[in-house]
Amino acid sequence: MAGVLSDEIDVLAKARRAMPGDYLPSEDEPYMCEAQQDYFRRLLLEWKKSILSASENTLSALQEGPIREPDLNDRASSETDWSIELRTRDRQRKLIAKIDAAMRRIDEGEYGYCEVTGEPIGLGRLIARPIATMTVEAQQAHERREKVSRDN
Template sequence: MATVAADDLEKLEKARKSLAPEYVPSDDEPYMGDAQQNYFRMLLLEWKRSIHNASSATLQSLQDGPIREADLNDRASSETDWSIELRTRDRQRKLISKIDSALRRIDEGEYGYCEVTGDPIGLKRLIARPVATMTVEAQEAHERREKISRDD
């Protein structure tokens, strides 16, 4: 699980670096002004593109042929690796829908604001997690409610 999250973070960091390195959203400018919206739009699009590229590589590997390991241990290891890879791609497929949702929110002028409270999410949180839909406080409250209902 840690490697999956690290993979997502690595793709996000590559997307950030591919954008104009001279611009980083700051608190000194209007919150979710044109420059910030364009930055996050480009970041999300680049992140989505990198996920699609990785998925294409996985598909190509799957199409190249089945696993033909002679040794049972090697075959089991290969099948485990493929299983992990496919779970990663499924997780990234779900992430793409979150990216698309964030892009829609940018188009509708709702990006950067908490869907629960309506408060600004904050630049630091959005830079760390561009698909965030809640402030840290609202997210923590949501997770507490989930944990309580799960424990019941």
């Protein structure tokens, strides 16, 4: 699981590096001003582009043909690697839907505000997790409720 999350973080870091300019949202600006919205929209688009590019690379490699390792252990290892790769791509496919939802929230003027409390999520959290929909406190409460219902 940690590997999948680090892959997601790597793709987001790659998207950040690919963004033009050196603007970074600041607490000195009005929250979710046009410049901040534009920054997050470009970041989300770049993140989506990076994910789609990685998917295309995986698809190309899959189309090259079946695994033809002569040794059974090598073949099993290769199949395990492909299984992990495909699970990562499936997770990123779901991530694209969240990125699209975040861009929709930007267009509707709801981006950056908690869907539970309506309070600002905060620039630090959005920079770390641009698809966040809740404040840290609301997310923790949600996870506690989820855990309690799972335990019952």
